Amino acid sequence: MKTLAHRNIPITIIGGGIHGVSIAIRLLREIPTAANRLAIVDRYPLPLTQWRRKTERQGMTFLRSPAVHHITPDALGIVEYAERHNRTDEFAPPYAQPSTQLFWDFCRTMLTELAAYRVYHQFEVAKLRWDKGAGKFPFRLISTNHTGFRSSCVILAIGADDCAYIPPEFTQWQRKYPKTVLHASQFTVDSKDKRDSGGKIVIVGGGLTAGTLARNLGERGHNVVLIARKELKTEQFDFPPIWLGPKALTEFANETDFRRRYDIIQQNRGEGSITPDIMETLVSTSNIDLYPKTCIRNIVATEESASAQRLQIETTRSTITDVSRVILATGYQFDLRRYGFLKELISKYQMPLVRGLPCLDGDLQLRPVQNLFGSGTIAQLQVGPASGNIAGASLAYERLRETLLRCL
Numbered sequence: 301m302k303t304l305a306h307r308n309i310p311i312t313i314i315g316g317g318i319h320g321v322s323i324a325i326r327l328l329r330e331i332p333t334a335a336n337r338l339a340i341v342d343r344y345p346l347p348l349t350q351w352r353r354k355t356e357r358q359g360m361t362f363l364r365s366p367a368v369h370h371i372t373p374d375a376l377g378i379v380e381y382a383e384r385h386n387r388t389d390e391f392a393p394p395y396a397q398p399s400t401q402l403f404w405d406f407c408r409t410m411l412t413e414l415a416a417y418r419v420y421h422q423f424e425v426a427k428l429r430w431d432k433g434a435g436k437f438p439f440r441l442i443s444t445n446h447t448g449f450r451s452s453c454v455i456l457a458i459g460a461d462d463c464a465y466i467p468p469e470f471t472q473w474q475r476k477y478p479k480t481v482l483h484a485s486q487f488t489v490d491s492k493d494k495r496d497s498g499g500k501i502v503i504v505g506g507g508l509t510a511g512t513l514a515r516n517l518g519e520r521g522h523n524v525v526l527i528a529r530k531e532l533k534t535e536q537f538d539f540p541p542i543w544l545g546p547k548a549l550t551e552f553a554n555e556t557d558f559r560r561r562y563d564i565i566q567q568n569r570g571e572g573s574i575t576p577d578i579m580e581t582l583v584s585t586s587n588i589d590l591y592p593k594t595c596i597r598n599i600v601a602t603e604e605s606a607s608a609q610r611l612q613i614e615t616t617r618s619t620i621t622d623v624s625r626v627i628l629a630t631g632y633q634f635d636l637r638r639y640g641f642l643k644e645l646i647s648k649y650q651m652p653l654v655r656g657l658p659c660l661d662g663d664l665q666l667r668p669v670q671n672l673f674g675s676g677t678i679a680q681l682q683v684g685p686a687s688g689n690i691a692g693a694s695l696a697y698e699r700l701r702e703t704l705l706r707c708l
Contacts, residue, residue, distance in 0.1 A: 304449040308437045309339045310707050315457035316342030317351050319676040322371040322693035335417035343424035355400050359489035359516030367396040369690040378406045425641045430669050453671040453707040460632035460677045473599045480609050484629040489516045499624025506532050507572020510629035515581045518588040527591040535573035539685040552684045558654045561681050568685040634677045657681050664699045
């Protein structure tokens with residue numbers, strides 16, 4: 301693979317996840333010759349690595365998004381792929397959500413197409429600098445191993461995976477029991493760690509990750525307790541589908557107060573919900589106990605050996621004993637300041653933020669820096685509640701398209 305060192309690249313996408321790959325495929329399909337002027341950089345050797353690890357870690361068997369939302373501009377792309385391979389039974393009713401394996405196999409085919417262009421590079425960005433007035437390539441990207449290159453236009457296709465949220469009341473218990481109180485991003489469903497043998501697994505959270513983990517651990521024979529601060533909500537999607545249409549997006553764009561936009565996003569995404577099929581399993585599985593409208597008051601160790609630690613959890617409902625794990629399925633809280641390679645830019649140019657989210661302009665540009673754009677979770681204050689989802693990649697590309705074509 302051709303090295304990036306000392307090159308001048310017109311368009312650089314930082315992030316090889318769903319959004320970064322989707323934007324690149326759309327651009328290359330429109331202009332195949334853009335391959336020589338485009339680079340996707342990511343810390344992992346292969347695209348979509350973090351997405352695949354996340355779904356495997358949770359034990360996710362079906363996506364929440366319908367089949368029309370995927371990484372290419374062809375609305376029926378994954379459906380046609382399933383038909384060609386006699387796998388149409390891998391769409392879940394009622395909205396044809398693809399199985400995780402089908403979605404990954406389809407993506408792998410698309411990644412073969414992407415690989416032919418040789419635009420993906422393993423390159424972990426340590427510093428991103430903007431030398432205003434430095435000419436046609438004002439951005440300087442420097443890797444963790446001190447190599448670098450320049451670019452005219454940079455798209456931040458970074459999600460919230462590096463921003464795991466630990467509720468303040470749990471920080472003391474996580475410090476005290478670091479091997480037993482874990483965020484969901486640190487836990488794998490098929491873990492063979494002996495510490496789980498015989499003990500209850502307590503999951504904290506009321507969203508899809510919490511429900512998926514509870515279901516899969518329950519199906520593997522574990523005794524599971526799911527604790528949520530509020531009543532568990534059952535929803536097919538994680539935001540109202542109206543947010544994919546022009547009416548809601550136009551009204552959102554007409555709201556000029558970014559703090560109000562943030563509140564609108566929170567109201568529409570809420571604090572998480574569980575799909576009907578998973579909720580049905582949780583309710584009907586005998587070794588899964590649901591504790592809605594419950595808070596944890598204290599966690600103490602009751603037993604510890606070389607291979608296992610047992611905890612006792614005092615809740616507002618009852619005391620749970622013989623707990624082998626506490627998994628915090630408490631989600632992620634995006635904060636641009638948590639990305640070290642951006643700290644210098646944020647500080648130097650005083651980028652306006654609302655709760656860690658940048659106040660992008662209508663073209664998804666992170667003002668006042670010119671030709672620095674965002675897609676995915678980072679673009680929520682412009683794209684709305686769907687921004688971080690698979691469908692959000694299409695919405696972002698529609699905004700970015702004209703600018704990207706000019707940069708080429």
